[in-house]
Amino acid sequence: MERRQTLIAGWVVVVSLAAIMTGVTNWSSKPAKSALSFAYQREGGDNYISQTLAIKNANKESVVPVLAFTALDQNGDPLPGVHVRTVYGSDSGRLVVPYGSGLDILRFSGAGEHQVYDVRVTVKRVAAAKSRAGRSPVTVQELDGAGHTVSKFSRFSAVRMTNIDPYPVTMRVAYLVYDQPAEGETQQAVSVTPIGGLVRVPGGGSAVVQVTGAAATAVARYSGGPAVSVKAYDSQ
Structure with a gap:
């Protein structure tokens, strides 16, 4: 479950009306790597996502990090045969993290992929985002060819994203298919x-957003499956 916090305790922030309406703000300070911290959660529990990375951002602005990961075993030792990738792109500068907290999902492959219990995160670089991330999660609803709402498990034709914040946000959408792990594996x-x-x-x-190309092929292949998800995330 993704949660986003935007509390600014003890701060008085004055933002112009144009900034509120456009989501664009001008910041005089450069975002700091040291203002980012991380918490890896191996198992999310029933109906929650496993292998998530919580990203806490103490910079007073939305940022775009580029992260590097080292997979660790149960003893905290590196697993050199495991390759770590992300779903939302915090390793490639695609994910925008708001002030407060954000989230990414990790993927493991290679020898020892089922032995990962933790990750070491290195911030390679961080930059201010071009526009402000949303305070509230953007909701996603799958639609059929006639524009009617349908289940994510069906063969849907489009995705509608709804933003309740008063300013625009820039998003990407991903269609995820999860495995069915053995007992004890994530x-x-x-x-x-x-x-x-x-x-x-x-x-x-x-x-x-219309579902076309590779996305349409994936939806046709995996629709009706037990473990699919459609996720929207702040990006640029």
Whole structure:
């Protein structure tokens, strides 16, 4: 379950009306690597995502990190045969993390992939985001060809994203397929397919993205499966 905190305790922030409406703010300070901290959660429990990385951002702005990961075993020793990738792109500068906290999902492959109990995170670089991330999660609803709401487990034709914040946000959408792990192993995304590209969702409004190309192929293949998910995340 993704949660986003935007509390600014003890701060008085004055932002122009234009900044509120556009989501663009000008910051005089450069974001600091040291203002980012991380917590890896191996198992999420029933109906929650496993292998998540919580990213705490103490910078007073939305940031775009580029992270590097080292997989660790139960004793905290590195697993050199394990390759770590992300779903939302915190390792490639795709994920925008708001002030407060954000989230990514990790994927493991290679020898020892089922032995990962923790990760070591290195911040390679961090930059201010081009636009502000949302305070509230953008909701996702799957649609059929006639625009009616349907289940994510069906063969849907489009995705509607709704933004309740008063300013626009830029988002990406991913279609995730999870494995069915053996007892004691964590569930991870074995297939991640983008739906569309970078999408601007207006403040207090919605945007619809059509499911085409590789995304349509993936939905056709995995619809009706027991472990699929459609996720929207702040990006640029």
